[in-house]
Amino acid sequence: MLRDITLGQYYPGNSVIHRLDPRVKIIGTMVYIVALFVVHTFVGFAISFVALAAVIAVSKVPVKFILRGLKPIFFIILFTFVLNMFMYSGEVLVKIGFLQITKEGLYTAFFMATRLILLIIGSSLLTLATRPMSLTDGIESLLKPFSKIGLPAHELAMMMTIALRFIPTLLEETDKIMKAQQARGADFETGNIFKRAKHLIPILIPLFISAFRIAQDMAMAMEARCYRGGDNRTRMNVMKYSKIDGVACVILALFVGAAILERILI
Amino acid sequence: MSIQARNITHIYSEGLPHESVALFDISFEIDDGEFVGIIGHTGSGKSTLLQHLNGLLKPKSGQIVVGGVDITAGKVSMIDIRRRTGLVFQYPEYQLFEESVAKDVAFGPQNLGLPPEEIESRVEEALQLVGLDYNEFKDKSPFDLSGGEKRKVAIAGVIAMKPEVLILDEPTAGLDPKAHRDILSMIENIHDHEKNITILVTHKMDDVARLADKILVMEDGRLVMNGTPEEIFSQKEALSGMGLSIPEPTELIIDCRECGMDLPADVLTIDQAEEALVAVLAK
Numbered sequence: 197m198l199r200d201i202t203l204g205q206y207y208p209g210n211s212v213i214h215r216l217d218p219r220v221k222i223i224g225t226m227v228y229i230v231a232l233f234v235v236h237t238f239v240g241f242a243i244s245f246v247a248l249a250a251v252i253a254v255s256k257v258p259v260k261f262i263l264r265g266l267k268p269i270f271f272i273i274l275f276t277f278v279l280n281m282f283m284y285s286g287e288v289l290v291k292i293g294f295l296q297i298t299k300e301g302l303y304t305a306f307f308m309a310t311r312l313i314l315l316i317i318g319s320s321l322l323t324l325a326t327r328p329m330s331l332t333d334g335i336e337s338l339l340k341p342f343s344k345i346g347l348p349a350h351e352l353a354m355m356m357t358i359a360l361r362f363i364p365t366l367l368e369e370t371d372k373i374m375k376a377q378q379a380r381g382a383d384f385e386t387g388n389i390f391k392r393a394k395h396l397i398p399i400l401i402p403l404f405i406s407a408f409r410i411a412q413d414m415a416m417a418m419e420a421r422c423y424r425g426g427d428n429r430t431r432m433n434v435m436k437y438s439k440i441d442g443v444a445c446v447i448l449a450l451f452v453g454a455a456i457l458e459r460i461l462i
Numbered sequence: 463m464s465i466q467a468r469n470i471t472h473i474y475s476e477g478l479p480h481e482s483v484a485l486f487d488i489s490f491e492i493d494d495g496e497f498v499g500i501i502g503h504t505g506s507g508k509s510t511l512l513q514h515l516n517g518l519l520k521p522k523s524g525q526i527v528v529g530g531v532d533i534t535a536g537k538v539s540m541i542d543i544r545r546r547t548g549l550v551f552q553y554p555e556y557q558l559f560e561e562s563v564a565k566d567v568a569f570g571p572q573n574l575g576l577p578p579e580e581i582e583s584r585v586e587e588a589l590q591l592v593g594l595d596y597n598e599f600k601d602k603s604p605f606d607l608s609g610g611e612k613r614k615v616a617i618a619g620v621i622a623m624k625p626e627v628l629i630l631d632e633p634t635a636g637l638d639p640k641a642h643r644d645i646l647s648m649i650e651n652i653h654d655h656e657k658n659i660t661i662l663v664t665h666k667m668d669d670v671a672r673l674a675d676k677i678l679v680m681e682d683g684r685l686v687m688n689g690t691p692e693e694i695f696s697q698k699e700a701l702s703g704m705g706l707s708i709p710e711p712t713e714l715i716i717d718c719r720e721c722g723m724d725l726p727a728d729v730l731t732i733d734q735a736e737e738a739l740v741a742v743l744a745k
Contacts, residue, residue, distance in 0.1 A: 375518050376557035379549040380619060381541055381573030398569065401559035405605075 206327060212440055213255035213325045218334030220441045224448050225322045231455040232311055232318070240458040241310050247451050248318055255325045265320045266313070273312050280305035328360045330433075337435060350425060358414070366407060373402045463529040463546075463626045463659060465492040465515065470524035472510055472683075484510040485521070488685045490678060492659055499670030499691075500663045502680030503705045508663045509552070511680065512629050515661070516547040529626065545574055548625030552632050554616035555609065563589070563607075563615050564600035570623040581622075588622035589615075591655065592648050610641030614648070621652060627659040628652065634664070646673070671695060671709040671730040679704070692728045711735035 213221075232244055252262065266273075284301030291297075323331065336353030343349045374384065377398045384395050472485040485507050492498055502508050513519040514526060517533050517540055526534050533543045548570075551557070560566035564585050571581045586596045592614040599607075604615050617633065630649065634642040646669055653660045653673075664670055670677055670691065677694045679687035681704045687694055695701070695708045698716065707713070715729040715738065723742055729735050 372551065373557055375513065376551045376554065377569075378518060378540075379516055379544060379551065380557075380570040381544045381623065382569075383541070383573065398557075398559045402556055406556060 207257045207261055207324045209256055209325065211254055211256045211325070213251060213321075215440065216444055217435055217437055217441045218326050218330040219338055219435065220437070220444050221322055221326055222331070222334050222338060224444065225319055227448060227452060228318045229315060231452055232315055234455045235458050237458065237462050238307070238310070239462055240455060241307075241314065243451070243454050243458060244314055248314060248321070251321060252317075255321065257321070257324050262317060262320065262324065265324075266316060269316060273309055276312060277305045277309045280308050329357065330435075332356045332360070333431075333433070333435060350429070362410065365410065366403070369406050369410075370399065370403055373399050373406070463494050465529075465627065465659065466525075466527040467491070467514075468525045468527075470511075470514060470521040470526065472514065472519060472521050474510075476522070484683050485514070486683045488524070488683075490685060490688055492661070492676070494659065495657050496659055496675045497653055497673055498659070498661045499674035499677045500661065500680060501665070501667070501670060501677060501706055503665075506680040507683040508680050509631055510683075512549060512631055512661070512663065515627070515629060516549045517543040518549070541574065544625075545623060546625060547627040547629060548620040548623050550617050550620050550628070550630045550633060552635060554620075554633075555604075555612035557619075558604040558612060558616060561603060562601050563594075563604050564596075566604050566615060567619045567622050570619050574623060584622045584624065585618075588618040591621055591652055592618045593644065594618070610637055610644065613637065613641070613645065617645075617648070624656070625658065627661065628656075629661040629663075631663045632665065633662070634666070634669075649673075667695070667707055667709045668711070668731075671712070679706070691730050695730060696727065715739075 216224075228244070228248075232241075235241060235244060252259065281297055281301045281304075282295050284298050284304055286298040286300035288296050288298055289302065326334075332353045335356065336349055339347060339349035339352065378384070382395060382398055384392065384399075387395070468489050470485055470488045471483070473481055474484050475481045488511065500508050500511070510519065514521055515528070517538075521534060524534070525532060528543065528546055531538065531542070531546075558566050560569065567585045567588055568581050571584050576584070585600075589596045589599060594611065594614055599611075599615070604612060607615065613633070617630070621628070633649065634645050637645065649660065649662065650673060652658075662670065662673065674691055677687070677689065677691055678685055679694060679701070686704070687697070687700070695712050698708050698712075701708060708716075709730055711732045711734065712729055715725050715727075715735055718739075719725050719727070725738050725742060729738055
């Protein structure tokens with residue numbers, strides 16, 4: 197059933213990672229991604245892996261849950277791996293027709309795949325351990341300085357918030373419409389791809405109409421409460437840096453230091 | 463044609479942290495041609511129960527037999543179940559999608575694989591039954607109609623499948639009083655005309671009291687009462703404990719009885735109340 201889909205993949209919890217200020221987590225994730233490109237040997241990846249594993253352990257998000265998030269991009273990782281494996285010239289290990297696997301190719305393939313996997317797990321941890329709403333609050337707060345040069349920080353964050361807010365609503369709506377059409381004998385499960393696409397029309401048209409209706413109601417409700425953008429708006433939850441955020445920053449700095457040292461020394 | 467439900471239990475999101483028991487050990491029987499009302503406040507499991515009756519949801523345990531066919535069995539044909547039981551959802555006008563009223567009503571019969579002539583005659587008949595003129599409405603876009611008309615078209619879309627069991631989930635929710643009356647008399651009309659089983663979920667006690675042969679009362683996923691309107695609405699205290707009320711005429715007569723007037727206890731409709739009061743006042 198549609199309502200069982202995990203959304204925004206947030207994994208509820210109350211660990212230190214969950215309680216960190218979202219701004220620290222966003223910056224931390226970005227720094228981690230950059231660090232993955234700074235390091236250039238498997239030693240660097242080992243450091244990154246240990247750091248990531250430690251964060252996952254502290255966050256108490258089950259590893260199984262994280263790996264499930266990797267499934268959809270498994271193909272991309274495989275594609276990168278295979279491409280790199282065949283595309284490098286050097287010491288030939290295996291030769292199949294005009295394709296050849298070189299030692300350097302194999303090394304790069306593993307290197308790239310490791311980087312990609314760490315990259316994806318690292319960034320998915322951000323959404324796993326941060327409530328979508330505090331994530332958008334964090335983004336808004338971080339983008340605030342750019343509003344001086346005309347970036348609509350508040351509006352962007354508001355749009356993200358609304359989009360996130362309506363995912364479950366629209367899923368519920370889809371579920372309802374699908375059932376109503378099934379009750380009228382519609383069949384979504386059989387037939388070839390063209391037939392199935394055609395069967396989507398009785399769902400998509402009512403869904404679009406609903407989406408517009410909901411959006412209009414929402415706009416009206418916001419206006420009725422005098423909403424007028426970000427200027428001088430106060431918030432219910434004011435974000436404050438606490439001690440754990442300081443500790444997190446120190447640990448992050450140590451990690452960055454290790455990554456840079458790896459680059460220089462090895 | 464009859465319906466037997468035996469010990470149905472349904473659990474939403476089983477195995478996940480937010481699992482909830484939506485239906486618990488529900489059993490009831492509905493005989494041929496009966497008009498059944500289901501009452502219970504929001505979240506009591508009424509809609510979940512309805513979806514079981516036409517195979518949209520499968521119970522975790524228990525058995526539902528419609529017209530001798532066990533629809534909870536594995537190999538049963540869904541299209542066959544939907545031919546037997548037609549389900550009109552809450553706010554059914556949101557399911558309209560075709561460019562014309564006639565095409566939209568024809569969607570169900572088409573899915574049943576009927577020949578074109580049969581479909582056309584069914585569409586015409588269904589629209590007449592819901593009180594819309596076929597020639598006037600058939601080419602109109604369903605999105606240009608009023609709220610009440612849209613709802614009638616949506617109901618016609620289910621009626622055109624000629625179900626032996628017609629289930630309506632709060633068919634008058636959000637309508638004005640006139641549209642409310644229209645829809646109800648239409649349902650009554652269809653019930654008289656088709657002699658089908660009609661199951662009506664509603665929050666209007668006056669409507670169920672007047673129309674139903676039998677009433678099922680749901681609370682927290684359980685079936686707590688099952689009986690005739692007279693039996694159900696004589697339990698004012700129990701009903702108000704569940705956040706439900708009794709029909710207004712019944713309420714009035716009870717108040718009068720408490721004031722010492724000699725009135726019968728089983729008054730349900732405004733006509734019966736009038737009759738009883740006139741009889742007493744004439745003395």
